[in-house]
Amino acid sequence: MNTPLDKSEFEALADFRYQLRRFLRFSELLTRRHGITNLQYLLLLQVKGYPGREWACIGELAERLQAHQHGVVSLVSRCEKLGLVERRPGREDRRAVEVHLTAEGERLAATIALHHREEVKLLGGVFRDLASQLR
Template sequence: MAETSDLTKEDYQRLAHFRYRLRCFLRLSESLCQESGITPLQYQLLLQLKGGLGREWASIGELAEQLQAKHHGVVALVDRCVKAGMVERRAGREDRRQVEVHLLPAGDRLVRRIAMLHQDELKLLREEFAAPGWLPAQ
């Protein structure tokens, strides 16, 4: 790990700017979720089911890892999403003791709509961070 004396002013500026843009993206995402009637964490769960693992279902353990959350917290989150009709639990295909969480049509429509609303901001971020040095003009 680099010592603090190894960092330049530009390193700090880059990190500060990245954190700023990340927070702007998250605030936009939070607003889009709230306007769509779900929490940002519910959206993140739906997004992981739709695109996180190359399939449209995940185990509770996989979701806990992807959401960086505790297992019991993800169980409660899945419970709320089941109650809202966005996902369902199914017994595991290979291990019946494992629970698979699957998107339902209502959850699929919701995650698609919210993801589409993120695309303009993602395009701006891709362009900004692809630029050499990606620091804003002073």
Template structure:
């Protein structure tokens, strides 16, 4: 029989609240930074996730949808808008013609680099803020 987790204490709720507050502050910073460059926050995230796919320089629409926690049709619409802005380009896969790869274009790379630098500086300013103490949460079962 598993030990019963302890009840959450006031300090646990304070830590969770502080974590969520700082997370939201960073998210709001990110939204404003993207808007300052003429992008929606989700368009910025499309660029980021394309560049952030491990081991290659493109992403599938399905991968973008997963990273953004969207339905595939929502990711398609975002990619279409980014494509219209000249930031990305869809290309058929050279290895599997059924798959479409979404690549960053030069303008998308430049914009992403500017925004990523702003985000890195903001993250450095938050160093230590996200050190949340261990909280024993009850099992989901």
């Protein structure tokens, strides 16, 4: 852990951040073209991609988005106004809130995810190569 980095490792880390930023910029422009923010898309993606089910609770989404719960509540409210998600009472705990995609949220998430899938495939090899350059 205390081994100093050599020049090639700095270059690999810099390139990793560059490639990551290019992907994020691609995503920002794509979501904007579809009329939503990148954060709104990330919410849709996390609901649709939540492991083992088709919905997620606010706390789970906060963890997946690495955000505060109150921020996620606001984000869900904005997406709800756009007709992309709906809130439902928890199945086991009625105090909990389940977030579900609407048909429009499903459609939009699928459309944007198709474009992301292709971009991630392109980056896969780049990231493998960069990881091999680090000691």
